[in-house]
Amino acid sequence: MKRALNFNAGPAALPQAVLEKAQKEWLNYLDSGMAVMELSHRSAEYEQIHDSADRLLRRLMQIPDDYEVLFLQGGASLQFTMVPMNLLRNDETAYYIMTGSWSEKALSEARKIGSAASLASGKEGMYKNIPSIEASAPDDASYVHLTSNNTIFGTQWQTFPDLFNAPLVADMSSDILSKPINVNQFGLIYAGAQKNLGPSGVTVVIIKKDLLARSDERLPTMLSYQTHAKNRSLYNTPPTLSIYLLSLVLEWVESIGGLPAIEKINSEKAEILYDIIDESNGFYRGHADQGSRSLMNVTFKLETEAATGAFLEQAKEAGFIGLNGHRSIGGCRASLYNAVTIEQVNELAKFMKTFRKNY
Structure with missing residues (x-):
């Protein structure tokens, strides 16, 4: 399955x-x-x-x-x-x-x-x-x-x-x-x-x-x-x-090694997505200042509302669940809780790169 x-x-x-x-x-x-x-x-x-x-x-x-x-x-x-x-x-x-x-x-x-x-x-x-x-x-x-x-x-x-x-x-x-x-x-x-x-x-x-x-x-x-x-x-x-x-x-x-191992995995997952955001020349725009960034919830918007909407629509078609930002601020949010795997985060990173290239 x-x-x-x-x-x-x-x-x-x-x-x-x-x-x-x-x-x-x-x-x-x-x-x-x-x-x-x-x-x-x-x-x-x-x-x-x-x-x-x-x-x-x-x-x-x-x-x-x-x-x-x-x-x-x-x-x-x-x-x-x-x-x-x-x-x-x-x-x-x-x-x-x-x-x-x-x-x-x-x-x-x-x-x-x-x-x-x-x-x-x-x-x-x-x-x-x-x-x-x-x-x-x-x-x-x-x-x-x-x-x-x-x-x-x-x-x-x-x-x-x-x-x-x-x-x-x-x-x-x-x-x-x-x-x-x-x-x-x-x-x-x-x-x-x-x-x-x-x-x-x-x-x-x-x-x-x-x-x-x-x-x-x-x-x-x-x-x-x-x-x-x-x-x-x-x-x-x-x-x-x-x-x-x-x-x-x-x-x-x-x-899997307790909280030290969990922290290491969570840091790696967050780094993958924040790197995509930081290297996008403003195409993806993170909400949080760098010194306050969450390892659990990566929040971001795209250059325009139209781009954000297209991103979310295509992400859903590609099988990604739950990427809509909270209704109070909009945008996008990827929640990287413990059960989310590095492989799944890499899939999202790949999608974000492809979307930016093709949009």
Whole structure:
């Protein structure tokens, strides 16, 4: 069967090896006579899946013991609300670093909960770069929030700010597991799974245990991190199939050499496309400034709207999926998440060269 050349921004491609293993186990997981989605979340078979996902993620990301790993639902969008509900203390302010649409939405939701403000913003520059942070967070900061990779504008933090007196919270939905990071820099990390971790339906939260004390007992039960930490993310029925596929993705990442190997591959993929853009004499025009370019989402336009439209139409005819830019800015976007292969990126690069030559 021919696989699509899938450059979707999310839900995104999954590794073929993961899909093949899931297919093999689809009807009869571990001789249980049941598919994973039929298993009780209290069963021994599912407990093994759940514990494996936790263990593998901790090992791959080198998550210290003083952090909880939670498997939740609701996507990053629910975390826009849960983070301030659980971490924003009275008489303090949540500060947000604005790098695109998702940080704007996160700030908007935080303002519904309490005091929240922008610490720095790249909006005036059309979000072409990551703003520099040269000072510590204000004294009244409950936490500082950033979005590590910006899918719409194609920018990514190259290094993270050290804010000293406030926990750093990061939405890593689109670049978690794409490279090694120092988890100790963060008080809380959250990520929807549907880019690098697995399918949609599960959200990973990595939170330092001492921050759990901020969760007010008056919070709704399901919106408190304490609830999920105390119950190992099993207070209610978790998204069992999504967590199973997440665990298979983690096995696959480990099998190919872990995050150092993944980072090397991702850097190579991005370099292939950025070279095509940079060597095109303006025929392809990248959105992001070079120092802020994302390894995950390569965003660009062509010389004219007509050329951009023709490119997207011919790319679709050639079998490429998901190259349209986000509806808010248009243009083109190639998402290079972990499951996208170097061979597929080379196919796209070849198409881009041919299109430029013939247009």
